[in-house]
Amino acid sequence: MKTTIAEVGKHVGQEVTVGAWLANKRSSGKIAFLQLRDGTGFIQGVVPKNDVEEETFQLAKDVTQESSLYVTGVVREDERSPSGYELTVSKLELIHEAVDYPITPKEHGTEFLMDHRHLWLRSRKQHAIMKIRNEIIRATYEFFNNEGYVKVDPPILTANSAEGTTNLFHTTYFDEDAFLSQSGQLYMEAAAMALGKVFSFGPTFRAEKSKTRRHLIEFWMIEPEMAFMDHEDSLKVQEEYVSHVVQSVLNNCTQELDVLERDRSKLENIQAPFPRITYDEAVELLHKEGFDDIEWGEDFGAPHETAIAEKYDKPVFITHYPTDIKAFYMKPDPEREEVVLCADLIAPEGYGEIIGGSERIDDEELLKQRYDEHNLSEEAYKWYMDLRTYGSVPHSGFGLGLERTVAWIAGVEHVRETIPFPRLLNRLYP
Ligand code: 4AD
Ligand code: MG
Numbered sequence: 001m002k003t004t005i006a007e008v009g010k011h012v013g014q015e016v017t018v019g020a021w022l023a024n025k026r027s028s029g030k031i032a033f034l035q036l037r038d039g040t041g042f043i044q045g046v047v048p049k050n051d052v053e054e055e056t057f058q059l060a061k062d063v064t065q066e067s068s069l070y071v072t073g074v075v076r077e078d079e080r081s082p083s084g085y086e087l088t089v090s091k092l093e094l095i096h097e098a099v100d101y102p103i104t105p106k107e108h109g110t111e112f113l114m115d116h117r118h119l120w121l122r123s124r125k126q127h128a129i130m131k132i133r134n135e136i137i138r139a140t141y142e143f144f145n146n147e148g149y150v151k152v153d154p155p156i157l158t159a160n161s162a163e164g165t166t167n168l169f170h171t172t173y174f175d176e177d178a179f180l181s182q183s184g185q186l187y188m189e190a191a192a193m194a195l196g197k198v199f200s201f202g203p204t205f206r207a208e209k210s211k212t213r214r215h216l217i218e219f220w221m222i223e224p225e226m227a228f229m230d231h232e233d234s235l236k237v238q239e240e241y242v243s244h245v246v247q248s249v250l251n252n253c254t255q256e257l258d259v260l261e262r263d264r265s266k267l268e269n270i271q272a273p274f275p276r277i278t279y280d281e282a283v284e285l286l287h288k289e290g291f292d293d294i295e296w297g298e299d300f301g302a303p304h305e306t307a308i309a310e311k312y313d314k315p316v317f318i319t320h321y322p323t324d325i326k327a328f329y330m331k332p333d334p335e336r337e338e339v340v341l342c343a344d345l346i347a348p349e350g351y352g353e354i355i356g357g358s359e360r361i362d363d364e365e366l367l368k369q370r371y372d373e374h375n376l377s378e379e380a381y382k383w384y385m386d387l388r389t390y391g392s393v394p395h396s397g398f399g400l401g402l403e404r405t406v407a408w409i410a411g412v413e414h415v416r417e418t419i420p421f422p423r424l425l426n427r428l429y430p
Pocket of ligand 2: 344353355356
């Protein structure tokens with residue numbers, strides 16, 4: 001019977017056939033151990049010389065790394081195996097022989113692995129990271145669908161910018177100028193006025209000349225936007241959502257977290273509510289910690305965020321940033337115009353900002369003023385103003401960066417390993 005490695009548990013004691021690649025092997029004169037993978041999982045195939053035909057044992061000894069095979073054998077329960085099962089192989093059929101697979105079980109440098117990303121994805125570690133990424137996406141849809149949100153897809157080719165003009169990817173749209181989307185937010189605000197509670201999940205692009213472990217040129221964002229919700233309501237959604245995602249990975253990715261040697265205790269207590277500090281308090285805290293380089297009104301860098309995050313064992317919201325360093329659409333605090341009703345959510349363990357969000361300006365006059373201050377063309381942003389002209393309501397939203405969230409939850413040092421084909425400064429291949 002044909003099955004997959006993930007499904008062998010349903011066939012204990014029976015003979016099955018799986019299509020697989022050879023990940024690794026070792027053999028002696030009498031027995032061969034094949035580490036097999038089929039995409040759904042990993043399993044060991046045991047080939048005892050005395051119980052199989054001669055050519056089967058010969059093939060087991062000769063088969064090269066990443067050759068593809070049909071493997072037939074009886075499924076056995078095995079407590080020592082991470083998957084819980086093992087195959088006692090009776091027959092092997094070579095589908096295709098791989099010669100000189102470049103990624104051997106020895107250590108390779110990062111640039112070499114990045115040049116072979118299309119093959120590196122097959123490794124056990126990369127497999128585990130992709131499964132966790134998938135679980136986060138699944139749990140995201142689950143959370144927002146359960147909460148009555150509608151999934152809306154904003155455009156990727158746009159005529160205007162959402163997050164400032166410094167890092168836009170320019171292209172042409174027939175005779176017009178166009179940009180790759182930095183954020184779907186402005187469109188999601190329009191969608192919230194039509195559908196109430198909405199969320200998007202899509203690629204975003206930033207031509208950032210940053211070469212850090214947290215920056216990608218192309219990354220995926222989840223952007224919820226909610227009509228009739230204020231800043232405080234939005235923080236509640238954020239902490240509930242992030243908690244749900246973390247607990248889903250803990251429940252559904254046990255093997256993957258083991259492969260990555262992720263310290264589970266650091267994730268178990270990620271439950272709402274999350275701590276909050278204001279930007280003012282954060283500056284004070286940083287001064288106490290000896291960061292003399294930061295002054296009120298300046299944005300935090302990675303070392304500052306890490307120092308703040310180290311004070312907590314959960315993600316922490318930094319709220320009420322100075323108006324001047326935040327985006328044009330953020331609503332000022334009515335009691336203190338020099339700060340905005342916004343929050344960045346900083347992940348623990350130095351993984352940095354995973355969410356940026358705010359309440360949005362809902363007053364037409366104030367938004368007009370911001371257009372002037374930020375030199376935004378009234379014509380290009382006319383449609384966005386319409387959302388304030390026709391039945392304006394308080395509304396809030398946020399954007400969660402998927403890759404930084406994967407890096408944190410999976411415990412992966414660099415975001416380049418959290419997306420199948422990373423786009424980085426100086427890397428567009430493969
Ligand atoms: O803080 P950002 O720039 O916020 C926005 O784009 C808002 N318009 C979102 C909204 O309110 N709908 O980006 C949101 C998140 C960041 O917190 C970070 O996790 C991620 O996107 N992010 C990046 N991830 C990888 N590489 C980059 N270059 C990133 N830039 C932002
Ligand atoms: Mg931000």
